[in-house]
Amino acid sequence: MTEQSKDTYFKIDPECHLIGDMEHLNYFPGVQMWWRAIDNIKRPLMTGAPLSMLAPYIEGMEERENAQKCNCRKHHLDNGQVWGRYRLPVARIHDGFHWLYDPLGNQWPDGQNRGDQPGTFMYQPNVSPIKHKGIQNTIKEMTYWVKEKGAKIFKFYPPEDTYMNDPEIWPFYEKAQKLGIVLDIHTGFCWVPPGKSKYALPVQLDDVARDFPELKINAFHMGYPYSDDLNMIAMQHPNVYICMSLLVPWAATAPRKFAKLLGEAMRWIGPDKITWGTDYAG
Numbered sequence: 001m002t003e004q005s006k007d008t009y010f011k012i013d014p015e016c017h018l019i020g021d022m023e024h025l026n027y028f029p030g031v032q033m034w035w036r037a038i039d040n041i042k043r044p045l046m047t048g049a050p051l052s053m054l055a056p057y058i059e060g061m062e063e064r065e066n067a068q069k070c071n072c073r074k075h076h077l078d079n080g081q082v083w084g085r086y087r088l089p090v091a092r093i094h095d096g097f098h099w100l101y102d103p104l105g106n107q108w109p110d111g112q113n114r115g116d117q118p119g120t121f122m123y124q125p126n127v128s129p130i131k132h133k134g135i136q137n138t139i140k141e142m143t144y145w146v147k148e149k150g151a152k153i154f155k156f157y158p159p160e161d162t163y164m165n166d167p168e169i170w171p172f173y174e175k176a177q178k179l180g181i182v183l184d185i186h187t188g189f190c191w192v193p194p195g196k197s198k199y200a201l202p203v204q205l206d207d208v209a210r211d212f213p214e215l216k217i218n219a220f221h222m223g224y225p226y227s228d229d230l231n232m233i234a235m236q237h238p239n240v241y242i243c244m245s246l247l248v249p250w251a252a253t254a255p256r257k258f259a260k261l262l263g264e265a266m267r268w269i270g271p272d273k274i275t276w277g278t279d280y281a282g
Contacts, residue, residue: 014124014153014184015220015245015277030194037192045246048253123151124184129161130169139175146179153182159195165207173208177215184243187219188226191246202230209237218275221246227261231268242269245277 025031125145130138145151154176158164164185176183187205189197202223209217218241223230234240242265250258265274 012122013278014218014243014275015279017279033193041191045249046253049249122153123149124153124155125151126155126157127172128155128157130156130172131162131166132160135169135171138172142172142175142179142181146181151181153184155184155186157186157195158199159186159190159197161199163199163204164201165204170211173212173215177212182216182218184218184220186221187223187230188221189224202226202233205230205233205240206236209233209240213237213239215239217241218243220277220279222261222265224261227264231265234265234269234273241273241275243275243277246279248276248278 022031026035123145125141127138127142142154145154156164162169164187173183185200185205187200187202190200202219203226205217205219208215216239219230219234220243222242222244224247230240230242234242244262247258247261250261262274
């Protein structure tokens with residue numbers, strides 16, 4: 001990188017899912033259902049990628065990148081490769097399925113201020129399921145992470161819980177707004193069962209954003225395949241942002257499709273409300 005190309009921006013990946021060792025969880029029916037869908041996700045994301053383009057990346061991948069088990073935390077910290085990234089949920093075993101995106105987990109209490117690389121990792125607790133585990137329990141959990149651990153951003157995954165505009169979770173949104181946190185929300189279809197897609201349709205955010213105008217909402221996956229709906233919602237509500245997470249591969253594998261998605265977002269809401277993210281595991 002040349003001196004002229006450097007910038008002072010603080011880079012953050014708000015959806016850095018790192019799959020840990022799930023072998024001991026594979027007996028859960030929901031986990032088995034989840035794994036069966038993972039290979040299918042590769043098709044829409046990678047179809048259209050020519051081998052000539054993939055080869056340099058595949059050949060340049062380190063052994064650890066192809067391994068199912070990897071001490072990613074140690075590697076990134078030791079090599080100083082991470083500017084900033086939000087750590088997503090640790091273990092959620094609920095109704096027979098388990099979300100294990102991050103082997104670092106909430107058991108790493110010093111992650112926010114590790115002495116050798118302070119600020120490299122930032123907490124992003126998963127508050128899901130909000131309703132199913134109890135609204136007040138979720139509020140207590142969120143308050144703890146804000147007050148005791150300094151968390152500033154949280155994730156809500158509706159497909160495993162309830163509709164985003166379920167009136168019963170209004171007290172949660174009210175507390176989130178009062179705490180001044182950023183709330184990442186999965187929007188669009190559920191890409192992997194047993195989650196339910198009907199809980200994450202972007203139009204539901206209209207009710208949330210209207211009733212909680214000071215709550216910053218970052219809508220993952222551009223609401224796909226309902227991206228137009230999400231653009232309309234974000235256009236109306238200054239507190240709603242959209243995130244390109246998971247769809248970024250289309251910039252290379254389906255450039256015309258990606259250009260349309262990004263172009264429409266630029267038209268409706270402008271570049272200042274479009275955020276980047278990987279959803280790395282996907």
